[in-house]
Amino acid sequence: MVAYLERILLDTDITNSIDLKGSIETGGSTVAASKDFGYLYSALPLALIKPSGAEDIARVIKAASQVPHTTVAARGNGHSVNGQAMTVGGLVIDMRSTEENHFQLLSIDGSPDYIDVSGGALWEDVLTRCVSDFGLAPRSWTDYLGLTVGGTLSNAGVSGQAFRYGPQISNVMELDVVTGKGDITVCSETQNPELFFGVLGGLGQFGIITRARVKLQTAPDMVRWIRIVYSEFEDYTRDAEFLVSQKDGESFDYVEGFVFSNNDDPVNGWPSVPLDPNHGFNPALIPSTAGSVLYCLEVAFQYRNGDQPSTVDTAVSGLLKGLGFVEGLKFQVDLSYVEFLLRVKRVEEEARANGIWETPHPWLNLFISKSSIGDFDRTVFKEMLKDGIGGPILIYPLLRSKWDNRTSTALPDSEIFYLVALLRSVPEGPLVEKAVAQNNEILEWCIKEGLDFKQYLPHYRTKEDWKRHFGNQWTRFAERKASFDPMAILAPGQNIFTRTHHS
Ligand SMILES: Cc1cc2nc3c(=O)[nH]c(=O)nc-3n(C[C@H](O)[C@H](O)[C@H](O)COP(=O)(O)OP(=O)(O)OC[C@H]3O[C@@H](n4cnc5c(N)ncnc54)[C@H](O)[C@@H]3O)c2cc1C
Known part of the structure; x- marks a missing residue:
């Protein structure tokens, strides 16, 4: 109890003693910073700081360094899913209050x-x-x-x-x-x-x-947004890898894709593919050889208002020529570039209206190398996830040579690797635990089978796990921590380092 009181006193001192141009809020207004998009974790901070800029942030960090155990979490828009922008009893810095700076x-x-x-x-x-x-x-x-x-x-x-x-x-x-x-x-x-x-x-x-x-x-003016369906994973990956390996100007401007269940489930199946409510998905076109899941390649072609429709048609047909998608299962819409980039905002608006945006999101994001993706498809997509996950399952290739090895993100080894994102929305209750357990089962399977993969937006509980995650980058990561945040004040919600007392 004494320790508890001491802590309260110290904490009160800290929030009163920082002289800021912005504001410090305590009490009920900190509740918003105790949650995130995941709705899986919650941690109540001592105070929510709304800084006016870098000077305020520097003052907050310096004040926190004087008080044992106190940590500082920058909160962007709180769209992490595992409490990464949280701190238990520390100081959350609401970065949104600085959004107008610098533009x-x-x-x-x-x-x-x-x-x-x-x-x-x-x-x-x-x-x-x-x-x-x-x-x-x-x-x-x-x-x-x-x-x-x-x-x-x-x-x-x-x-x-x-x-x-x-x-x-x-x-x-x-x-x-x-x-x-x-x-x-x-x-x-x-x-x-x-x-x-x-x-x-x-x-x-x-x-x-x-x-x-x-x-x-x-910025281009317009985008032709296209979805094409594949029944075979090998055809899907061959075409996706071909498109991302072409030179600038000889491919689409955007390449993504997803896996969906081979059934009529409104969220996980055929109805999730068409881009317009008036487009029909004709399942009779699916080859009889298709398995439990199908694949959808999603591409976009950018153009200017002045471009003739026939020029756009010719260019797009040229790019689609030779791709092995299922004939007849092609969907397209034309929309402005800004509308295209804001496409998920429309999904958000709909989900909010249906009350399913603010729901638990036990997501799992992975980078999986080309050499391992076939095994992943056979076991995870075709078996474990064949009935869907109550949200999109993204899968698309990326090129390692477009990343800089000096940055901190951990990647698999091969030049071509896939982003795989299980973007689950689950109603509160026992299904959440089930989804988390399935994510863990997938991770364990990947490790057991020796897949070349890394978690993206990683979430681990122990330092050993983090060391494994960073592999031969761990030493550099830990040395950078020692240089720039030696007392481990920052981003405690990532659970990588423990706050120390000495300066
Ligand atoms: C609906 C949705 C769609 C998404 N789509 C994609 C996608 O397509 N591609 C993709 O790559 N990711 C995607 N993400 C993941 C997203 O990029 C990360 O979760 C990101 O961290 C969220 O940004 P945020 O501003 O909400 O950060 P927060 O969740 O607030 O913070 C994330 C971490 O960064 C730290 N942090 C926040 N601001 C700063 C700062 N200014 N300086 C230093 N550290 C800071 C926090 O302390 C925390 O550790 C998506 C997430 C959601 C919810």
Whole structure:
């Protein structure tokens, strides 16, 4: 009890003693920061800090360093699923309060190629402002854009453009970072490179990103969004790998895909494929050789308003020519580039209206090398998950050469590897435990079979697991931690390092 009281007193001191331009909230308003998109974990912080910028964040970290056990968690948009942006009894920094900072187009060498944005900005706002103000857009995205710049850069940020431009962490030139020592630092490939590359994919362990300089390109006006169905996994992977290996200008601008159940289940089966409610999916076209699951390749072709429809048709037909999808099972719509990038926002709006957005999300995201993906298909897709998971199962190839080995994200070994994402939505209750157990079963199976894979958006409980995850990158990761956050104040929700008392 004495220790408990001492803690309360210390805690009260800390929140009263930080002199900020922004605000500190305690009590009921901290509840929002105790949850995340996963609805699996909850941790109540002592206080929710709404900083005005990097100086406030530095003050908070320095104050926290004076109080034993106190940790600091940057919270982007809280869209982690395993409590990664939480702290038990520590200080949560709400990065959204800084979202308006820094927004500035930069003209380097005479061309406006970069935008400076806050680490707390949402990608959807970066998109709409860049396109409407300048006709420009970042090159690499995530599927859903209600995520912060700092949140996705702390992981990687992947979507259907990553095969060409690399993940989002391959598309930033410079960062402002407040380290775990409370130092405000500018870093890039040439200035403080160890911090720059450490922070990219660094799970928030080395510093808090307050500004990112993001590469831009001219935004197209329109997108033709196409889905084609495959019955055989080998055909699907052959075509997907072919498309991502073509030169710029000789392939689609976006390549993704998913697995779905070979039945009429509205969420997991055939009805999940068409892009328009008026499109019908004719199951009679599925070859009789098809198994328990089918595969859908999702591609997009970008064009300008001035392009003739016949030119677009010819270009798209040329790109589809020779692909081995099931004839007749092709679906397409034309929509604006911004609508295309905001496509998951429409899904969110619908799910919110149906009350199924705020529900547990026991997700599992993996990077699996080309050499292991066939085994994964045979056992996991075709058997374990054949009836679906109550949400999309993404699978699409990425190229390792588009990633920078100096960043912190752990990847499998081969040049071609697949993102596999089990994006489950599960009603509260016993089904949640069942889904988590199935995720663990899949992970255990991957380890037992010796698959070349890594977790993406990783979640582990012990340091041993983290060491295994990083493999030969562990030493570098731990050395970076010792340099930039030696007391392990930052991002405690990742469960990698334990807060120490000495300075
Ligand atoms: C619906 C949905 C769709 C998604 N789609 C994709 C996708 O297509 N591709 C993809 O790659 N990912 C995707 N994700 C995963 C997403 O990229 C990560 O969960 C990301 O961390 C969420 O961003 P956030 O701003 O909510 O971060 P948070 O969950 O708030 O934070 C994540 C971690 O980063 C740290 N952090 C937050 N901000 C900063 C900062 N400024 N500086 C340093 N550390 C910070 C936090 O402390 C925490 O450890 C998706 C997630 C959801 C919920």
